[in-house]
Amino acid sequence: MSIPASNIDIDQLRNLIGTRVEIEGTVCEIIEILEDGPSLILQDCEKHPIIQADQYGEAHRRVPTTRTVPILCPDQHDWSPTFLGLNLLGDIPTSQNKSKIN
DSSP: OOOOGGGOOHHHHHTTTTOEEEETTEEEEEEEEETTTTEEEEEEOSSOOEEEEOTTSOEEEEEOOEEEEESBOTTSSSBOHHHHTOEEESOOOOHHHHHHHO
């Protein structure tokens, strides 16, 4: 039985930060959780940097690609197919594990 989409706990989602996932054949790391949405922010772990422009539109540095993955569908009642399609790579960090690292 799956967890209803309406029972999302942002604090539990924050435990996913640092977890590596695979999406569309690319390995990424969850680097942030956006409460509005809610959404996951993924950063590409492979060598696919993009050129980042500054506030004036001038290119100055290469940065890893990031992407936003919605957790819920636009109707806010069902899980997003993109979220459901993420493949976890390794264990999900727990708050106990994080406190040992810090």
